[in-house]
Amino acid sequence: GGIITQTPKFLIGQEGQKLTLKCQQNFNHDTMYWYRQDSGKGLRLIYYSITENDLQKGDLSEGYDASREKKSSFSLTVTSAQKNEMAVFLCASSIWGQGPSNERLFFGHGTKLSVL
Amino acid sequence: SQWGEENLQALSIQEGEDVTMNCSYKTYTTVVQWYRQKSGKGPAQLILIRSNEREKRSGRLRATLDTSSQSSSLSITGTLATDTAVYFCATAGSFNKLTFGAGTRLAVCP
Numbered sequence: 477g478g479i480i481t482q483t484p485k486f487l488i489g490q491e492g493q494k495l496t497l498k499c500q501q502n503f504n505h506d507t508m509y510w511y512r513q514d515s516g517k518g519l520r521l522i523y524y525s526i527t528e529n530d531l532q533k534g535d536l537s538e539g540y541d542a543s544r545e546k547k548s549s550f551s552l553t554v555t556s557a558q559k560n561e562m563a564v565f566l567c568a569s570s571i572w573g574q575g576p577s578n579e580r581l582f583f584g585h586g587t588k589l590s591v592l
Numbered sequence: 593s594q595w596g597e598e599n600l601q602a603l604s605i606q607e608g609e610d611v612t613m614n615c616s617y618k619t620y621t622t623v624v625q626w627y628r629q630k631s632g633k634g635p636a637q638l639i640l641i642r643s644n645e646r647e648k649r650s651g652r653l654r655a656t657l658d659t660s661s662q663s664s665s666l667s668i669t670g671t672l673a674t675d676t677a678v679y680f681c682a683t684a685g686s687f688n689k690l691t692f693g694a695g696t697r698l699a700v701c702p
Contacts, residue, residue, distance in 0.1 A: 480634070509689070511692075516600040516694065517600070517694050518680065518691070518692040518693045518694045518695065519635075519680070519691075519692035520692075521685075521689055521690075521691070524689060534689070535685075535691075566634050566635070568634070578640075579690065580625075580637050580640070581627075581635075581637065581690060582634075582636075583633075583634025583635050583636070584634050585632065585633050585634050586632075586633075586634055
């Protein structure tokens with residue numbers, strides 16, 4: 477089995493600050509994802525990457541940057557934190573090429589963001 | 593939006609009862625996946641059901657898919673307190689990636 481590690485677990489930022497969230501996986505999966513989870517809402521796709529150095533925008537990419545430095549890691553940057561923003565950011569990975577009909581996402585435990 | 597229900601639903605039941613959770617979606621999908629998220633953890637896949645399947649079972653879990661009404665259900669028989677979690681359905685959305693509904697928060701009281 478493998479594991480997805482997200483750091484930090486909790487992140488408190490100031491309005492306007494640039495904040496970076498990190499994700500590591502040891503499944504050796506090709507595809508990695510960043511989702512945003514707001515309280516009481518579904519998960520929304522921010523960015524995904526199908527291989528090292530690849531980046532694809534999701535439904536919610538505005539206000540975020542991402543970087544896939546190597547196959548095992550995928551980072552997300554909030555370019556300018558919004559006052560009173562509160563959400564959980566979930567990183568996931570899966571084997572490339574399967575598509576939703578076969579795909580299984582493995583998630584990390586999330587980074588909880590609060591902006592003062 | 594892909595979803596018929598935009599906000600988290602909540603259910604509270606006693607241990608041992610059976611429960612069914614529903615989700616409806618607006619756009620055709622070839623697959624519905626159900627995930628469970630326990631407090632403080634990431635979601636974990638429970639069941640995947642394809643459009644050519646009407647029902648899929650896994651242990652105490654049973655998923656159904658009705659493509660004509662664009663709805664899916666997840667049933668749990670003989671619930672345990674450890675089934676307490678948020679349950680999400682997910683379909684193939686834009687970018688051919690999974691899109692997740694708001695979910696159902698299930699509380700199973702011992």
